Amino acid sequence: MSTANNTATVQYVAVEPDLAGQRIDNFLRTFLKGVPKSLIYRVLRKGEVRVNKKRIKPDYKLQAGDEVRIPPLRVAEEKALPNANLSQVSRLNDCVLYEDDYLMVVNKPAGLAVHGGSGLSFGLIEGLRALRPDARFLELVHRLDRDTSGCILIAKKRSALRGLHEALREKTMQKDYLCLVRGDWPGNKKVIRAPLLKNTLQSGERVVRVDTEGKASETRFKVERRFGGLATLVNAFPVTGRTHQIRVHTLHAGHPIAGDDKYGDKDFDTRLKDAGLARLMLHAWHLSFTHPNTGDAVSVTAKPDGSFAALLAQLEKGQ
Numbered sequence: 001m002s003t004a005n006n007t008a009t010v011q012y013v014a015v016e017p018d019l020a021g022q023r024i025d026n027f028l029r030t031f032l033k034g035v036p037k038s039l040i041y042r043v044l045r046k047g048e049v050r051v052n053k054k055r056i057k058p059d060y061k062l063q064a065g066d067e068v069r070i071p072p073l074r075v076a077e078e079k080a081l082p083n084a085n086l087s088q089v090s091r092l093n094d095c096v097l098y099e100d101d102y103l104m105v106v107n108k109p110a111g112l113a114v115h116g117g118s119g120l121s122f123g124l125i126e127g128l129r130a131l132r133p134d135a136r137f138l139e140l141v142h143r144l145d146r147d148t149s150g151c152i153l154i155a156k157k158r159s160a161l162r163g164l165h166e167a168l169r170e171k172t173m174q175k176d177y178l179c180l181v182r183g184d185w186p187g188n189k190k191v192i193r194a195p196l197l198k199n200t201l202q203s204g205e206r207v208v209r210v211d212t213e214g215k216a217s218e219t220r221f222k223v224e225r226r227f228g229g230l231a232t233l234v235n236a237f238p239v240t241g242r243t244h245q246i247r248v249h250t251l252h253a254g255h256p257i258a259g260d261d262k263y264g265d266k267d268f269d270t271r272l273k274d275a276g277l278a279r280l281m282l283h284a285w286h287l288s289f290t291h292p293n294t295g296d297a298v299s300v301t302a303k304p305d306g307s308f309a310a311l312l313a314q315l316e317k318g319q
Helices: 024-031 037-045 087-095 124-131 158-169 245-252 266-273 306-317
Strands: 011-014 067-070 096-099 103-108 149-155 174-182 191-193 196-200 206-210 218-227 231-238 282-290 297-301
Touching: 024 037, 024 067, 087 096, 087 103, 087 124, 096 297, 103 124, 124 149, 149 158, 158 282, 174 245, 174 306, 206 245, 218 245, 218 306, 231 245
Parallel strands: 149 282
Antiparallel strands: 011 067, 096 103, 103 149, 174 231, 174 282, 191 218, 196 206, 218 231, 282 297
């Protein structure tokens, strides 16, 4: 399914098998990118959207072969994709760690946002769409912060997206991160359970803090390497998937992540600058899940980039 670019006239769309089971409101939100959500629900309520010539409710689940009538609507024009020959875009080809007809796993570079917006001309998903112009469907399964590097999942079919989202909800997908934190992380500190509350500032910036009014959140930790009393490399496995979860949980534990300009320690970062600190030291190094189509176990590992590895090497030398 491709999204609509022009809805000046009534459209009739046949539902493909891959979209069976999707709610009509979610289908329309994808198909009518640029149309306000409030308008989509308004035309649904008024009965202007019909399936097989009948009025339907927003929670109607589509069946293969359904014919959807979409009334004329004003659609904001989509931004053009970046040029696939741009070096930043073409380099993404080398970041693909796993790919088949249903999904792909990419080693996202640090500093690249997962999608464009907020002054960014493009992000990871726009770059991948430019590299795969024949792909009819490419959507992020989950997200990584802009300054976090490593494994990120992209669905190439709607059915794969549904299956992978279910794996996230059921907590059957494992995502492991490496993070360099301040100080000597205690070996017995293996689990942090602290509720997280997300606030959005007027500027649009998201800030998260531990708060009893927040959502239940859990991260498991394992020490990988110690660098004297200065820093510790830990493996973090977020059981839940809250915004900035690992970054806020490490801060809550008294061991903020190196290079974190939002939740970090400036004095600690200054000490590490001489050793080559140049980025947020958080990397999604391993991803394992059950393939949504074949049922096979998939396990993917992404090596940290050069600046991450170089800082660890320098700290090792300094011991």
